[in-house]
Amino acid sequence: MTAHEKPEQELPDLVRYDDQTVRNFTLATLVWAGVGFLVGLVVALQLAIPALNFGLPWLTFGRLRPLHTNAVIFAFAGNAIFAGIYYSMQRLLKTRAVDGLSKFHFWGWQLIIVSAALTLPFGFTTGKEYAELEWPIDIAIAVVWIAFGANMISMVRRRREPHLYVAIWFYLATFATIALLHVVNSVEIPVSFLKSYPVYAGVQDALVQWWYGHNAVAFFLTTPFLGLMYYFVPKVAKEPIYSYRLSVVHFWSLILIYIWAGPHHLLNTALPEWAQTVGMAFSVMLWIPSWGGMINGLFTVRQAWHRVREEPILRFFAAALIAYGMATFEGPLLSIKSVSALGHYTDWIIGHVHGGALGWNGFLSFGMVYFLVPKLWGKEMYRKSWINTHFWLATIGIVLYVVSMWVAGITQGMMWMAIDHASGKLVYPDFVETVLRIVPLYYVRALGGTMYLAGFVVMAVNVAKTIASAKTVPADETVRAPAIFKVGREWFQDQKPHRILEGLPVALLTLAFLGVLAGSLIELVPILTGAAYHDEVTWNAVNGAAGAIPRTYRPLEVAGRDIYVREGCYLCHSQMIRQLPFDVLRYGPASTPEESMWDHPFQWGSKRTGPDLARVGGKYPDSWHYRHMRDPRDVSPQSIMPTYPWLYRQTLDFAELPTKLRALRRVGVPYSDADVANAEADARTQSGEIAAKLASDGAPAGTETREIVALIAYLQTLGKMTPAPTKVGGN
């Protein structure tokens, strides 16, 4: 406080900010945005035109979709977060980041992104959404993330301001929670250099994964961006933040409620119902804390409402806040069990996440970049009018995208649900019919994506021209500042409790972490430990019916399952028949928890671009699958599924199977020594049988060594691993 009363020239310290790190992250943001948006457009077009995979594995939807999500979340949004954090945090604390850590963080993160781009299209994946990267990269992420956290902690300890501004509370909560989420969700046993099995299976893996997935949205796409909003919006609006006390209430309520909401991704599934109820209740409570950030931002902008018309950056921010408000209203709405019954697995969810990602994360990042570039390179933007062009292209693009996906999702969801009142049967039993209805909307979505990408290109050119016009990179900004702040006894007097907490960063960080940890433990531990989904002995003790335990996969089926994961089949096909009548009518008895108890990772999926596969085993003959995977339109003329010709060329690695079985045994699948020893021989026997059947139905000889045979073996087990459920609702 006293510091501000002194004339600046009398302040003792000279602080030079590290602007080069901010420049690096800003450029990386733009490079990866281009990659992420382009891949997004390609996968969007592939859903309308399946031939666009050109028969190439690394250009197929199931491989590219994880590349798209990882690129936009961790590369584009990630680099934007880091750029904004390094810029704002140094200035809010009047201190310089640690050079070594900043460099390590920047280059480490780029290396992780490059390794993602070099592994995901080639099928190296854990098969867990938004956590697809394999174990060596997971370790690298943890190390780099901790370097980032250490850098922030060092900065707050060397700060020259007594209090932490609200932006920094959000940054610290982001660091602590993402570390927890990433480490817990990525516990896996390596099989080889780029292959592992998660320690969790089935229900447990589903719960951990969606606890992670949901909170990655919370703590990677929400909290850090709220922090950036709290810094850059008042900077650009040149107006005060509307309410300090609102920021206190919504910060704590947001992080403490968010962490519980993960199970809303698993409503009406085999997840124990108490967890679904808790997830839904917290999701509804989350609506208003989320809106706390939006109103604090919008009311701040409103003080300069007339400037929204003339300042395009402020327009990006205002639109970002509105998009955030829409997405955080839609989220709780979709978390209501009966709404989820309609919206889950449909394109409504795709529309929902893109409203948030394109509108909130995209627009906030773009506005921030337009603010930062002139500051970092010492030049006004090359064309200010182009910012406006970018804004309108992107806004119309978002509207086309989101509206088309709402219509597609709700249309298809209602077709799936439709039951004929007279006969009690489905009105649209043919899945393809429900797909055909929405394909035109896939073109509209692709048009929206094209416009969004076009707007980005305008921005990239504008930034490139601006930077090119700057002959030299300006020197780091240097300011006079008070001495490093030390908490003394007298400092505590006459301060409100939260104000004191803002002066004790480690305490604030610890409190946030403990709050998030407590919610996580209460929700996860009962299902990770007490429940009966992970080993035969407990299962028998609890259920007393050994007969219902699924058999373990035979070695060839393990190989087939790994191919299923590698090709990203789970991105378009669920394996979870929900406790809903129209799901049961279409796909058979509701899925039970024990049916996926040996599934490392679980493959319940989150989207039904194609039908559910939980009970596809035995539904079709082997030769149907053989022809279908080679060209889906051969057996289902209007299918939009891609072709998989490489499965007919590539040979199986039989010799690797004992290693795979041993790794699965380590995560709890009860394979005996004999199973491991005979793995290769058993797989050869089974593949020989399938190949013989295929040959008798007209397939060429010699398929027994091909990957397709393993995949067929796996597909034919689905729903067949336990004795047939007697009750249609599951047991």
Added chain:
Amino acid sequence: MADERKVNPDEPVHEIDGIVELNHPAPFWWQAIFYASIVWAIGYAGYYLGGSGMSRKEALQQELAELAAKDVRPNASPEQELAELKAIYTDPNRLASGKAVFTKNCASCHAVDGGGGIGPNLTDKHWLHGDGSIGAILKVVREGVPEKGMPPWGPILKREEVMAAASFVRSLRGTTPAKPKAPQGDVVEPKADF
């Protein structure tokens, strides 16, 4: 906005790096909805966790029972069903609707003209399941042959669709498909037929 700040003259409470914080109270509606959502959540979770609410599993059993009650076949004897099939078989319009059902659901394995592919040829005199009579065809369409990958269509399609598809298959006997699959099963003569 400027006017509102006069009525509510909140002074800046803090300033940092040029950013000033005011201290307006959170809007009333915001607080009201927040408290209401907490009360609702406690009530909702208490109702279901406390065991008062019906679980989804129980609700599903009820819903399925209601649907199953609708899906009763009319109390038709085999003779009556045979008569019904014959009525379809002899009515070109109804047979055409059977063809539409067949094209949509059956052609991917049996070919549009019944010549076979993944599934057997339906035009020849060789039959794997039953004697090729309309009654036997209806049974296979309705109940499927799960071990051979023939799905049961009874639970999926409406009764009249199943009947129409079976009649259409019966009409394929003796036709000449474009690419006939080699015969499978024995040559049999349909017995209980029309």
